[in-house]
Amino acid sequence: MDSIENYIEKEFGTVIKVEPIQELWSGYGQIKRLWTDNSRVKSVIVKQISVPEKVAHPKGWNTPLSHQRKMQSYEVESYWYAHYANSSTARLPKFYKRLHQGNSHTIVMEDLDSEGLNLCLSNASIEEMRPCIEWLAKFHAKFLGTTPKGLWPVGSYWHLSTRPDELEKTEEIPTKLTASLIDKSLSKAKYQTIIHGDAKLANFCFSPDRLSVAAVDFQYVGGGCGMKDLAYFVSSCLTSDQCFELEERILSIYFEALKSSLDKQANFDELEREWRQLYPYAWADFYRFLKGWSPEHWKVHEYSRQMALKAQRSVLSELLETATGAAKLAGDIIQTSNKYKLFKKDAPSAASEVVTEIDYKAEKAILRALAECSNHYDFGIITEESQDDGTRFNKDYFWCVDPLDGTLAFTEGRPGHAVSIALVEKGGPPILGVVFDPVRNNLYHATVSGGSFKNGIPFLISKSPKSKVKLYADNSLKNEDNYEELRSTYEIHFGAGAVMNCISCIEDAPAKYIKFPKVSKGGGSIWDFAAASLIVNEAGGSATDYYGAPLDLNRKDSTYLNHRGVLISSV
The missing domain is CATH 3.30.200.20 (Phosphorylase Kinase; domain 1)
Structure with a gap:
């Protein structure tokens, strides 16, 4: 000193x-x-x-x-x-x-x-909040487009990359699995500024008339979307009911002040559209931190929950639209292809060694359709017909694609083939799944905790009484030692690919699809089950390994699931 x-x-x-x-x-x-x-x-x-x-x-x-x-x-x-x-x-x-x-x-x-800025408030009315909101707008306008050299690359004390321990503690599965998507949506927004990073009410000093303010405590100042500061400030002032009631007024005060502070050359209308859309994302980002850090915190309330849910649904809806479009493009290629060349590849079974030029054309169409989205969010990817490049291990999420599952059924002119696209979190859980059956023109999709849908209509398993439970299988089942016992227990159906076998389990319940554990390679691959397993689970069924544990959909040493087997059930 x-x-x-x-x-x-x-x-x-x-x-x-x-x-x-x-x-x-x-x-x-x-x-x-x-x-x-x-x-x-x-x-x-x-x-x-x-x-x-x-x-x-x-x-x-x-x-x-x-x-x-x-x-x-x-x-x-x-x-x-x-x-x-x-x-x-x-x-x-x-x-x-x-x-x-x-x-x-x-x-x-x-x-x-x-x-003369010597007054600190422990609570504030909307009029007392106004000078703080206007301060934030003026601050963000001044530093709009500024590179945060020497500061936090992404500002705020709750930024995801600095809070892995809190994320691990988060028990809400959708919040945990969409955390990186929410973060990327904010950090990759077109309009970036310098944010305060801890703009709570306690960090503003008021004049005695409460019309002027200054801000203090810049430990977490850095780059980001201005909505992060605004959402955090509002959370420090208002109850849940007040947040609902005053939302539009708060946003109007902020954007009016931002417009008056911005350089005339800035495209204000575009900026406002983008940041208004990201306001729920900013709430969701802070909510994610609170749910791991202090889940009983008073700021975890109905408004913050609803905003988090809104952001999660929004980002998943955007990705779902992309995946759905890609699946339909591939389906069109499959259905309009009458002539094609057959090839063979190294594979553990006769069914999986068959590949056609249609597989490759469908895959190419899917990759083109996913490219822009993948680049924006920095997703990895793995597909059945391409070399595994390992990006699924070092990205937060990866696309898991089977452009034409059930190729053997396709070449024989039978139903049972489908397009499958999933987005999988690096820990293994799928957060989005799309399956398109081009023969029947049926589109199935699901998002984590968002339910399953068939052609846009909510889809839940409906069980009908049967003398025997159906068992969907491929021909490898005939090689099992207990095959005769299975025949006496189940009504067995062969012929479809793995994806449509999963879908058949929920379409014609009660039913099962079993891939027994084995030492040799095979037993289905991660792209066979990534999308379908989520659709089954969200429809009320069960998609696990043979022993009842979650499927290992980002297996380190292989893409096959033979080590634990697969059990799909709607029984």
Whole structure:
């Protein structure tokens, strides 16, 4: 502190009083007010950060990652004040000096109290929120299109890449599985700015008349969509009912202020359309963090849940439209192809070694249709007819495609073939599945926790009484030692590919489709079951491995499922 006091005495005058203001979160330092004998600058604020001997996080998140994140946040804040703060047109403390000594950071800045911004609110009406909302708009307008050099690449303290522990703790499956999609939608928006990253009500200092504000605490300042700041600020002020009631008014205040602050050359109408659409995504992004960090938090309420659900449905609907279009394109190629060449490939069974030029044409059409979406979201991909490039292991999601499942049935002119497209989360669960039966022109689809649909109509298993449960199978079943026992127990049906066997189980319940575990390769591949398994599960059936565990749809050492087998059931 001596060197800082020396600086203050040199620049402003003798320090006559030191007043502690507050301890920093988890014991990482403190904020002090230093009084001087200077009549022009009577006091300054000193924020001093030092590594605590023992971290005491109030919710127990004491990990090396949380410590690293906290220390980086202070480095970012220091850089922000030194390189950006004094160019802001939105009011914030003037920057005077920063000092680094090892892991210690000290920032000297303007004392807003002495400038008449000395009021902090614990709650606010919509009119008291207005100057804060307008501050955010002015701030975002100033830094629109600015590259966040030296700051967080993506601002906000809840950013997904910095919160893997909280994501792992999240118990809501749709929230967990769509987290990266929501994050990418925000971070890849056309219009990016610098966001405050922690713009809660407590970080705004008001004038006594509550008409003017300044913002403080820039530890998580960085790049992003302005809606992240707005959603987070609103969450710190309003109850669920108030959020519903005041949503449009809040957005109107923000965008009116943004328009008046923007450069005339900016395409405001386009920006407003994009950011309004992303407002639910911003809520969903913060909701995801809360559900892992503190699921009983007061901000986890009906409005935040509804906004998260809206964003999840929106992003999945967009992807579903892409996958559906791709499946139909492939289906058209399949149905209009009367002449084609037959090929053979290395495969564990006679049925799977057959491939036609139609398989390749259908695959090419699907890949073209998925390309733009894949590039935007940075998806991996695996298809039956192409070499596995390994992207499914290092991307958050990957497309899993079988352009023509049931090729043998197709070549023999029988029903039983289909197009299958799934989007699979890297941990293995499919979050979206599309199956198109080109013979009957039936389109099946499902999204995680969103239900199954047939030709756009909700589809649930309807069981009819039968003397025997149907068992759908391929010819390999005849080689099983217990085949005769199975014949006496089930009404067995052969001839279709794996995908349509799964669909038949839910179309003609009660029924099963079994692939027994075996040592040799085969037993179906991940592209045979990725889409169909989700459709079956969402329709009320069961799609598991033979032992009842979830299917391993991103198997590291193979694309085959022989190691655990497959059991599809609507019994």
